[in-house]
Amino acid sequence: xxxxxxxxxxxxxxxxxxxxxxxxxxxxxxxxxxxxxxxxxxxxxxxxxxxxxxxxxxxxxxxxxxxxxxxxxxxxxxxxxxxxxxxxxxxxxxxxxxxxxxxxxxxxxxxxxxxxxxxxxxxxxxxxxxxxxxxxxxxxxxxxxxxxxxxxxxxxxxxxxxxxxxxxxxxxxxxxxxxxxxxx
Numbered sequence: 308x309x310x311x312x313x314x315x316x317x318x319x320x321x322x323x324x325x326x327x328x329x330x331x332x333x334x335x336x337x338x339x340x341x342x343x344x345x346x347x348x349x350x351x352x353x354x355x356x357x358x359x360x361x362x363x364x365x366x367x368x369x370x371x372x373x374x375x376x377x378x379x380x381x382x383x384x385x386x387x388x389x390x391x392x393x394x395x396x397x398x399x400x401x402x403x404x405x406x407x408x409x410x411x412x413x414x415x416x417x418x419x420x421x422x423x424x425x426x427x428x429x430x431x432x433x434x435x436x437x438x439x440x441x442x443x444x445x446x447x448x449x450x451x452x453x454x455x456x457x458x459x460x461x462x463x464x465x466x467x468x469x470x471x472x473x474x475x476x477x478x479x480x481x482x483x484x485x486x487x488x489x490x491x
Contacts, residue, residue, distance in 0.1 A: 310414045315486065316434055317409055322488045323438075323445045324402050327354075329463050330452040331398075336391040338455045350448050351388045354398050357444050359383040361401035364423065364437055365408045369416065373423035373433065409434070 330350070331339070339350045348356075363378040388394050412430070420427045428436065453460045465473045 310412075310417070312417065312431065313409065313412055313414075316438060317406070318486045318488050319438055320402075320405060320409065320441070322491070323442050325491070326463055327398065327445050327448055330449050331391070331395060333456055333459075333461060334452055338452075339391055339394055340386065340388075341451075341455060343451075343454070348384065348447075349386065350451050351394050352384055352386050353444050353448050353451075354394050355386065355388065356380075356383040357441060358397045358401035360437075360440065361405050364433075365404045368408045368433075369419060369421060369430075372425065373421065405437075 334350065342349045342352075359378060359380065360383075363375045364373040366375065388397070417430050419430050421430060421433050422428070423433065423436070449463060
């Protein structure tokens, strides 16, 4: 994979997966299933939706519509996970499906047209759509983790009131060309 776009987007997907992984590590099994109110979802339900989307979108990515006939999106919002391990196994299955496809792309694939609900996208547009969708939901997972853990939450980014020191450290190093996730 020599293409800088494919390298960059792969690192972005890996980064957002890591935010989910780090959130799951901080939450107990009970906390993964907590629902704040009737209009919200638990972390488990958000994972179920992300995985359902991943399996639908990335299975036979170049040859079939991304909204598979076997997908039941509405059921993704009804929890059927029983344990934390069930959640994590499902999470890994979705990401494996995504990474298998992304890692198979060649530069010539990027301008091909694929369909999601009969709407044409270039492969680049479809990848960007999914990257934005997953980062949106993973942000929800992180936010729920922060709400649930409160003062016990371990920051996944630059902790409050440490930006000045963080920037000082960064600017004391020589300029380099690399992905921002390389140092995480």
